[in-house]
Amino acid sequence: MIQIQPELKRIEELRQLLQQASYAYYVLDAPIMEDAVYDQLYRELQQLETQYPELVTPDSPTQRVGERPATHFTSVRHNIPLYSLENAFNIDELQAWDQRWRRQLPTTDGVKYVSELKIDGSALALTYQDGVLVRGATRGDGVTGEEITQNVRTIRSIPLRLNFDGIEPIERIEVRGEAFLPLEVFKQINEERQKAGEQLFANPRNAAAGTLRQLDSRIVARRRLDFFAYTLHIPGMDDASIANTQWEALELLQKMGFRVNPNHQLCESLAEVAEYYKYWDTERLNLPYMTDGVVVKLNAFKLQEQLGFTQKFPRWAVALKYPAEEAPTRVENIAVNVGRTGALTPLAEMRPVQLAGTTVSRATLHNSDRIAQLDIRIGDTVIVRKAGEIIPEVVRVIKELRPADTVPFVMPSHCPVCGQPVVRESGEAVTRCVNASCAAILKGSIEHWVSRDALDIKGVGEKLVHQLVDKGLVHSVADLYDLTEAQLCSLERMGEKSAQKLVDAIAQSKNQPWHRVLYGLGIRHVGSVNAQLITEKYPTVEKLETAKQSDIAGIYGIGAEIAQSVYQWFHIDANQALIARLGNTGLQLAAEETATMGESNQKFAGKTFVVTGTLPTLKRDEAKALIQKAGGKVTDSVSKKTDYLVVGEDAGSKLAKAQSLGITQLTEAQLLQMLTDE
Numbered sequence: 211m212i213q214i215q216p217e218l219k220r221i222e223e224l225r226q227l228l229q230q231a232s233y234a235y236y237v238l239d240a241p242i243m244e245d246a247v248y249d250q251l252y253r254e255l256q257q258l259e260t261q262y263p264e265l266v267t268p269d270s271p272t273q274r275v276g277e278r279p280a281t282h283f284t285s286v287r288h289n290i291p292l293y294s295l296e297n298a299f300n301i302d303e304l305q306a307w308d309q310r311w312r313r314q315l316p317t318t319d320g321v322k323y324v325s326e327l328k329i330d331g332s333a334l335a336l337t338y339q340d341g342v343l344v345r346g347a348t349r350g351d352g353v354t355g356e357e358i359t360q361n362v363r364t365i366r367s368i369p370l371r372l373n374f375d376g377i378e379p380i381e382r383i384e385v386r387g388e389a390f391l392p393l394e395v396f397k398q399i400n401e402e403r404q405k406a407g408e409q410l411f412a413n414p415r416n417a418a419a420g421t422l423r424q425l426d427s428r429i430v431a432r433r434r435l436d437f438f439a440y441t442l443h444i445p446g447m448d449d450a451s452i453a454n455t456q457w458e459a460l461e462l463l464q465k466m467g468f469r470v471n472p473n474h475q476l477c478e479s480l481a482e483v484a485e486y487y488k489y490w491d492t493e494r495l496n497l498p499y500m501t502d503g504v505v506v507k508l509n510a511f512k513l514q515e516q517l518g519f520t521q522k523f524p525r526w527a528v529a530l531k532y533p534a535e536e537a538p539t540r541v542e543n544i545a546v547n548v549g550r551t552g553a554l555t556p557l558a559e560m561r562p563v564q565l566a567g568t569t570v571s572r573a574t575l576h577n578s579d580r581i582a583q584l585d586i587r588i589g590d591t592v593i594v595r596k597a598g599e600i601i602p603e604v605v606r607v608i609k610e611l612r613p614a615d616t617v618p619f620v621m622p623s624h625c626p627v628c629g630q631p632v633v634r635e636s637g638e639a640v641t642r643c644v645n646a647s648c649a650a651i652l653k654g655s656i657e658h659w660v661s662r663d664a665l666d667i668k669g670v671g672e673k674l675v676h677q678l679v680d681k682g683l684v685h686s687v688a689d690l691y692d693l694t695e696a697q698l699c700s701l702e703r704m705g706e707k708s709a710q711k712l713v714d715a716i717a718q719s720k721n722q723p724w725h726r727v728l729y730g731l732g733i734r735h736v737g738s739v740n741a742q743l744i745t746e747k748y749p750t751v752e753k754l755e756t757a758k759q760s761d762i763a764g765i766y767g768i769g770a771e772i773a774q775s776v777y778q779w780f781h782i783d784a785n786q787a788l789i790a791r792l793g794n795t796g797l798q799l800a801a802e803e804t805a806t807m808g809e810s811n812q813k814f815a816g817k818t819f820v821v822t823g824t825l826p827t828l829k830r831d832e833a834k835a836l837i838q839k840a841g842g843k844v845t846d847s848v849s850k851k852t853d854y855l856v857v858g859e860d861a862g863s864k865l866a867k868a869q870s871l872g873i874t875q876l877t878e879a880q881l882l883q884m885l886t887d888e
C-alpha cells in the first residue's frame with residue numbers, strides 16, 4: 211500500500227472545505243463560516259501549495275481568479291479591474307512586503323505611505339459620467355461584477371451627482387469604496403430577522419453583501435447602508451495632475467461629496483505604519499463599525515505605476531490584518547480529565563492553530579451538556595476562540611464539513627484514572643468520580659492546597675505531587691507536613707538541598723492565615739474571595755463547624771449553594787478528622803482579628819470605584835461588597851472623581867469613558883491583589 215503524505219491529505223481536505231464554503235456563500239447565500247475563517251483556511255492551503263508545488267492542481271481554489279457572481283443580477287465587466295490585496299498578518303510580514311517592493315526600484319528615498327482602516331464590508335465600483343452616477347457594481351471576481359445601480363442609489367452617503375465646485379469637471383470617474391452596515395444597524399436587522407423567524411446574518415460583512423444583492427431596492431433603502439470611498443480613478447489622471455498621490459485623491463473624493471473614513475494617516479516611515487496598526491488594534495473596538503485590519507498604500511501614484519501588479523495583487527499595497535481570535539481547526543481526539551473535585555472534564559485535542567498570538571491545541575468542552583449542545587465529534591472541523599486570558603473554547607462545529615464516519619461522543623461510565631463508576635446527579639451537568647481515594651482527586655486537591663492563592667507552597671509542582679501520590683508518600687494534604695528530607699531525597703531528581711528547602715517551605719505555610727487554609731481545603735464553590743467573606747464572619751474553625759447552614763447563607767455575597775456545600779463538608783467525619791490533624795500540625799484555623807480588621811477597613815478609604823463588564827470569577831455584587839468592606843466607594847457611572855475602573859469581559863461605554871479620562875483600570879486579579887497586599 212502506498213503511504214499518503216499527511217500534507218497531501220490536508221491539502222485535499224482544505225480544498226474540499228473551501229469549495230464547500232464558497233458554494234454555501236455564493237450560491238446558497240448561506241455562509242457556513244466567517245470570512246476570516248475562510249481566509250485562514252485559504253492561507254493554510256496556499257502555504258502548503260508553496261511548500262509542495264507538485265501538489266498544485268488546476269481545480270484548487272487558489273487557482274481560481276475569483277468567485278463567480280450569482281445569477282440574478284446582470285453581470286458587468288469592470289472598466290478597471292478591482293484587485294484584491296496581498297495579506298500580511300504581523301509586522302514581520304509587513305516588512306517583508308516593504309522589502310519586496312523596494313528591491314524593484316532603483317531609489318526609494320522619501321517614500322511615504324498612506325494607512326487607512328480596512329472596513330469590513332463589501333467593495334463597490336461606482337462609475338460617474340459627467341458628474342452623474344451611472345453605474346454601481348459589486349466587486350464580483352474583480353473583473354466581472356453584478357450591476358446593482360438601483361440598490362447603490364439608496365445609499366445616502368453615495369452622491370448621485372458630484373460636486374465640482376472649484377474643480378475642473380471630469381468626464382468620467384471611477385470610485386471604489388466599501389459599503390458597510392454600522393454595528394447598531396446590523397444588530398437591529400438581526401433582531402428583526404429573529405422576530406420574523408428568519409436566518410440571522412453571521413456578521414455585518416455578510417449582512418452588507420446580502421443587502422446589496424437584494425432584488426427589492428426598497429429593502430435595501432430601509433437597511434441604512436453606509437459607504438466610505440477610498441480609491442479614485444480618472445482615466446488619464448497622471449497627465450491631468452488633478453491628484454498625484456493617494457492622500458490628494460482622498461481629499462478630492464471628499465470635496466466631490468464622498469464620505470472618506472476620517473482615520474487615515476500619512477506615514478513617513480514603516481515604523482509609523484506599524485504604530486498606526488498597533489494603535490488601532492485596540493482603538494478600533496470603540497468604532498461604530500467593524501474593521502479587520504489596515505490597508506497600507508504607497509502614497510505617490512508615480513511609484514504605484516512603476517511597481518505595477520503581480521498576477522493577483524498590486525505590488526504597492528498590502529492589507530495588514532489583525533490576528534483572529536477565532537480560527538478553524540480539526541478535533542483529533544476528545545480526552546477526559548479528572549479534576550480535584552472528581553469532575554470529569556472533556557477536552558478537545560485539536561490540530562495546533564495560531565490564535566490571538568498563541569498556539570492552541572486543546573480547548574475545554576466543559577461537560578456532557580455542552581458536548582451534546584455542540585454535538586462535537588472526533589474528526590469535526592470546529593471554530594475555536596481565545597479572547598484575552600480566557601481558556602480556549604470551542605464555539606461551534608461546522609457540521610457541513612463533518613466526515614461521514616463520525617460517531618457521537620459519549621462520556622465514559624468509569625473514571626479514566628481509578629476505573630470506578632462515575633456519577634451524574636440529576637439536575638447537574640457535571641459527571642463525577644466519587645471515589646474518595648481516587649488518585650486524580652487526591653493529586654488535584656494537593657495541587658490546589660499548595661497553589662498561590664491557597665497555602666502558596668513554592669517548589670511543589672504538578673510533577674512532584676504526582677510522584678508523592680504515586681509512591682504512596684502522601685494520602686492527604688496533612689501528610690505533606692510529615693514529609694522528611696530523607697523521604698524527599700528518595701524521589702527522582704531531588705537533591706539534599708532542594709529536599710531541605712521543600713521541607714522548610716511546607717513548614718512555612720503553617721503561618722498562612724485562616725482564610726487561605728479554608729480556601730485550600732477545596733470545598734466546592736468556595737473560591738478565595740468566598741473564603742475571605744466566610745472567615746470574616748467565622749473567625750475560628752469552631753465557629754464555622756457549628757454554624758447553621760442558614761447563617762452561612764446569610765453572609766453577604768454567599769448564596770445558598772455555597773452555604774450548603776460548606777455545611778455539608780464540615781459534617782463529614784473524614785473532613786472533621788482532617789481539620790483536627792491540621793490543627794495539631796499547627797496550621798492557622800483562626801484569624802488574628804485585631805490586625806486584619808483595621809487594615810482591611812482602611813485599604814480603599816477615600817477611593818471611588820466603578821465595576822463594568824463580566825468579571826472572570828466574581829459577580830459584580832461580590833466585587834462591590836469587597837471594595838466596600840475595604841472602605842472604598844462604588845458608583846455606577848464613570849466621572850472625573852472615579853479612581854479605579856474594574857474591567858471585565860464585554861465592557862462597554864464605561865471603559866471608553868474611563869480611557870478618555872485616563873482613569874486607572876484594574877482587572878479582577880489586580881483588584882484582589884490590592885486587597886490582599888500587605
Ligand SMILES: [Zn+2]
Nearest residue numbers: 625628643648
Ligand atoms: Zn477516579
